[in-house]
Amino acid sequence: MKRLVFFFVIFCLSVSVLSFNYNSENALATNTSLINQTEYTENQNWFLNEYKTMMFDDAGIVRFYDRTAGTEQERDFALYLEQRLIDIGLIPVGTDNDNPSFEYFEFTSSIDGYVHRSQNIHFVKKGKDSTKKIIICTAYDNAYGFAEGQNSLEIIGEDASTNNILALICLANYLSKTNLEFDVEFILFGAGYHNMAGSDFYIKGIDEQEKESILVAINLDDFSEDNFYYYDSEKSTSYGNYAKNSLTDLGFSIDKYKAGSSVIFEENKLYPFSHRALFSDNINLLQRGIRTISLLTVDKNGYFGNEYYSKVQATQFNASVYPEFLNDVADLSLAVGQMICLNDFTSQMVGTGEISSFWTDTRWCVFFSLIVFILICILYFMIYNFYFKKLKDKYSADEVMGELGKIIDKEIDKSNNPNLSQNRTEIKDWVEKDLKDKINKDKDETK
Numbered sequence: 001m002k003r004l005v006f007f008f009v010i011f012c013l014s015v016s017v018l019s020f021n022y023n024s025e026n027a028l029a030t031n032t033s034l035i036n037q038t039e040y041t042e043n044q045n046w047f048l049n050e051y052k053t054m055m056f057d058d059a060g061i062v063r064f065y066d067r068t069a070g071t072e073q074e075r076d077f078a079l080y081l082e083q084r085l086i087d088i089g090l091i092p093v094g095t096d097n098d099n100p101s102f103e104y105f106e107f108t109s110s111i112d113g114y115v116h117r118s119q120n121i122h123f124v125k126k127g128k129d130s131t132k133k134i135i136i137c138t139a140y141d142n143a144y145g146f147a148e149g150q151n152s153l154e155i156i157g158e159d160a161s162t163n164n165i166l167a168l169i170c171l172a173n174y175l176s177k178t179n180l181e182f183d184v185e186f187i188l189f190g191a192g193y194h195n196m197a198g199s200d201f202y203i204k205g206i207d208e209q210e211k212e213s214i215l216v217a218i219n220l221d222d223f224s225e226d227n228f229y230y231y232d233s234e235k236s237t238s239y240g241n242y243a244k245n246s247l248t249d250l251g252f253s254i255d256k257y258k259a260g261s262s263v264i265f266e267e268n269k270l271y272p273f274s275h276r277a278l279f280s281d282n283i284n285l286l287q288r289g290i291r292t293i294s295l296l297t298v299d300k301n302g303y304f305g306n307e308y309y310s311k312v313q314a315t316q317f318n319a320s321v322y323p324e325f326l327n328d329v330a331d332l333s334l335a336v337g338q339m340i341c342l343n344d345f346t347s348q349m350v351g352t353g354e355i356s357s358f359w360t361d362t363r364w365c366v367f368f369s370l371i372v373f374i375l376i377c378i379l380y381f382m383i384y385n386f387y388f389k390k391l392k393d394k395y396s397a398d399e400v401m402g403e404l405g406k407i408i409d410k411e412i413d414k415s416n417n418p419n420l421s422q423n424r425t426e427i428k429d430w431v432e433k434d435l436k437d438k439i440n441k442d443k444d445e446t447k
Contacts, residue, residue: 040251040331043170047330051166054080067161069141069191070109070116078102081121081140081188084169089176090123090186103205105190107197118190120198125175125184131213133183134340134349135290136171137199137281138164138220139192161192163223163326167333174337181346182215189281199281203288214290215349218336221280221296223329229257231277231294233286242348243293243339252335257296291349295332404431 057063064080066073082101086092092101096119103120121140127133142161165188172186189198216239230247232240240256247254257277278286282294339345405428412424 039334043174043334044327044330046173047166047170047333048326050169051162051326054084054166054169055162067140067142068111069107069118069194069197074118074141074190077140078119078121078188078190081165081169085121085123085172085186088169088172090125090172092122093124093185094120094122103202105197105201107191107194107201110194116191118198120190120202121188123172123186125172125180125186127180127182127184129181130183132181132215132346133185133213134215135185135187135217135285136168136220137187137189137217138168139190139196139198139281140165140188141190141192141194143193161222163329164220166326167220167223167329167336170330170333171337174334175340178341180341184340192281196281196284199284203284203290211288211290215346216291216293217282217285219280219282219285219292219294221277221282221294223295223297223332225297226325226328228252228254228295228297228328228332229277230254231257231282231296232292237291239291239349240293246339246342246345247332247335250335250338252332254295254332257298295336404428 055062055064064073064077067077068074079099082092082099085101094101094103096102096104099119101121101123103122104117105120106115106117108114109116118141124133139161168186168188175184187202189196189202191197192199230240230244232243236256244254244256276298277294277296280294280296282292285292408428408431409424412427
């Protein structure tokens with residue numbers, strides 16, 4: 001019976017090892033409030049209406065189609081976004097008196113090589129503790145200025161960044177109605193298509209104390225295809241795994257984008273990073289040491305934008321082209337908002353950081369746990385045969401001697417013989433020695 005109990009304990013320990021490793025990859029978020037279908041539908045309708053309002057005028061004609069960084073068109077779009085976020089109820093925290101959310105900076109254009117001026121758009125949703133914050137960010141310029149000679153980028157108004165911006169506005173609208181323990185800063189970076197100049201300017205402007213106050217940055221990279229991914233770093237991280245499993249638990253399945261999992265982006269002067277997941281503002285945040293979760297999409301070949309660009313060659317709004325895809329972006333936005341509101345979000349975002357990929361590979365975890373179980377069993381038998389068995393024999397002999405000692409004492413007391421009483425100890429020692437000699441002799445004969 002004792003052996004069965006021992007093996008049961010060993011089995012439980014082995015399962016615990018497996019569970020610990022497996023949960024580093026797959027632990028579901030606690031205190032989850034699942035989104036119901038009504039919330040999904042209402043948010044999708046809101047998202048589509050927001051899209052129509054932002055990208056088309058009252059006559060249904062596309063606007064803001066040219067948002068090339070450093071142009072008046074980019075500034076006009078920035079003014080629209082500023083007013084929209086003010087209407088939602090966010091607080092502008094920029095540095096300009098006339099446009100309180102603007103933060104101006106200069107950059108060198110990737111098109112003409114000249115120095116131009118752009119602006120970041122910076123808002124905050126205040127929480128109970130302003131010493132902690134998260135960042136939700138995306139770029140708001142577009143690739144229109146790169147269109148010359150590149151037919152695949154000859155777009156009219158809509159491209160990857162349009163959906164990212166809509167997702168940020170959707171999150172701002174959702175979180176503006178919540179009471180959080182921390183601040184949420186919303187930043188729209190200018191000149192994103194010029195080597196991420198806006199995020200580079202932002203990250204160089206924060207000191208170490210402010211950097212340490214950032215729990216995590218959620219970067220809305222590219223939402224122009226049907227395959228959604230997240231990226232935290234080359235190694236798995238506790239906060240990345242938490243985001244993945246929380247979003248899945250909230251109804252939006254998403255996988256990690258890995259460098260070797262799809263076609264690698266070709267390097268050139270416009271796109272300096274060969275790893276697709278690093279071609280975004282998250283590269284500047286990661287290089288500064290900020291926990292970052294980047295959300296992105298790629299097409300079936302591992303590229304981004306190619307299929308979607310072909311869908312937007314219209315000058316007027318056509319609802320039949322967009323609803324299904326925009327619904328996916330709307331659902332992701334709502335799931336991210338719900339994740340941020342989870343009770344354990346703050347504690348998970350300050351977790352252990354990077355985890356070796358070994359511990360997040362389920363197959364290795366199972367194999368390792370089985371090896372541990374086998375080794376523990378072997379160790380048990382070794383200890384039992386070479387140590388426990390001897391102890392058992394020793395304790396058995398001691399128990400026998402204890403009982404014999406009681407019997408000897410009882411018989412001596414009955415005899416009333418003073419000589420026996422005086423030599424009580426010697427008698428016990430003699431009996432013990434004689435008994436042990438016989439036990440050892442029996443053992444030798446048994447062997």
